[in-house]
Amino acid sequence: MAKADQVKALLRAYAIDDKQNFYSVALQMAADEAVRGHVKFAAELRDLVDAAKATRGVAPAPRAIPLVQPKGELSELLTVHYPHEHLQTMVLAKEVQEKLQRVLVEQRQHERLSAHSLAPRRKLLLVGPPGTGKTMTAAVLAGELRLPLFTVRFDSLITKFMGESASKLRLVFDAIKATRGVYFFDEFDSLGLQRGSQHDVAEMRRTLNMFLQLIERDDSNSLIVAATNHGKDLDTALFRRFDDVIRYAAPDNTQIQSLILSRLGAFASNALNLERIAEAGVGESHADVVNACNDALKDAIMAHETSVSEESIIRHLRERASMKIG
Numbered sequence: 591m592a593k594a595d596q597v598k599a600l601l602r603a604y605a606i607d608d609k610q611n612f613y614s615v616a617l618q619m620a621a622d623e624a625v626r627g628h629v630k631f632a633a634e635l636r637d638l639v640d641a642a643k644a645t646r647g648v649a650p651a652p653r654a655i656p657l658v659q660p661k662g663e664l665s666e667l668l669t670v671h672y673p674h675e676h677l678q679t680m681v682l683a684k685e686v687q688e689k690l691q692r693v694l695v696e697q698r699q700h701e702r703l704s705a706h707s708l709a710p711r712r713k714l715l716l717v718g719p720p721g722t723g724k725t726m727t728a729a730v731l732a733g734e735l736r737l738p739l740f741t742v743r744f745d746s747l748i749t750k751f752m753g754e755s756a757s758k759l760r761l762v763f764d765a766i767k768a769t770r771g772v773y774f775f776d777e778f779d780s781l782g783l784q785r786g787s788q789h790d791v792a793e794m795r796r797t798l799n800m801f802l803q804l805i806e807r808d809d810s811n812s813l814i815v816a817a818t819n820h821g822k823d824l825d826t827a828l829f830r831r832f833d834d835v836i837r838y839a840a841p842d843n844t845q846i847q848s849l850i851l852s853r854l855g856a857f858a859s860n861a862l863n864l865e866r867i868a869e870a871g872v873g874e875s876h877a878d879v880v881n882a883c884n885d886a887l888k889d890a891i892m893a894h895e896t897s898v899s900e901e902s903i904i905r906h907l908r909e910r911a912s913m914k915i916g
């Protein structure tokens with residue numbers, strides 16, 4: 591393949607997140623360079639491919655997923671995505687990792703379990719502070735299971751359909767039954783916390799209660815994932831409606847180091863003092879750490895540098911922390 595074709599093939603593979611093809615084209619380029627006598631460059635390319643495999647994984651090419659689009663009234667209540675995200679891209683506490691793995695294992699064998707009248711885990715409550723990976727988890731579950739991710743739009747449910755939220759919610763649960771997918775109810779408890787007229791508040795309470803009942807009654811083969819930032823205030827009766835409750839927390843020192851390494855990829859030099867950066871980042875969320883790395887990466891790239899300095903990441907971490915306080 592000529593170089594131009596290789597670059598095009600690389601971009602095509604990148605566009606559909608076809609990792610295997612991406613790596614194999616890159617390795618072909620390395621082989622071609624070696625043939626041309628550019629041995630050092632070829633070795634560098636191969637190292638970069640290895641590093642990319644280590645951080646991004648080598649998942650197989652995506653299989654086609656049947657595309658479904660919510661129609662009619664549903665289109666105002668649900669948005670659909672087809673994520674390609676993988677569990678290995680997440681940095682998680684061991685317990686969270688194991689729980690998600692368990693969900694995936696049971697889901698992958700859902701037919702076998704059902705044949706023995708056993709239901710796979712599929713109703714999950716994710717609890718934890720912002721930026722710790724709850725939304726990402728919903729995408730990862732859909733990506734790993736090759737299912738569509740439906741995000742439920744509570745804002746429409748409340749503002750647009752005030753007075754008929756109960757019937758709209760039923761419509762959503764009909765869809766859950768009709769189309770297997772991951773259904774994500776983000777910040778579902780905001781239903782109970784919104785301000786409004788007394789009448790509205792009463793309706794929102796009723797809608798929240800109804801939501802919980804619908805979850806309890808649901809016997810579909812979809813995954814229902816509800817997320818909330820307010821773990822402490824939740825009614826314990828609520829937890830019983832779910833097959834598992836997964837608690838997210840800010841990353842610890844080692845998790846921060848993994849996040850930085852995976853985000854920086856080839857821009858992480860061996861000289862980088864990860865320990866020092868992690869100390870500066872303790873207490874910040876995963877999202878804060880990733881965003882600080884992104885800022886530092888941009889600085890390096892715009893300055894034509896090939897690696898990121900720890901000062902740069904620490905500075906961006908501090909900036910982000912002060913944004914939250916200020």
Ligand SMILES: Nc1ncnc2c1ncn2[C@@H]1O[C@H](COP(=O)(O)OP(=O)(O)O)[C@@H](O)[C@H]1O
Pocket residue numbers: 679680681682718719720721722723724725726727849876877878880
């Ligand atoms: N556990 C994690 N591992 C890796 N990246 C994460 C993690 N949590 C958050 N991120 C990064 O932060 C971004 C925002 O996280 P998100 O899932 O929206 O958090 P939440 O829904 O808990 O507020 C993600 O898209 C991802 O880039």
Ligand SMILES: [Mg+2]
Pocket residue numbers: 724725726776817
């Ligand atoms: Mg979220």
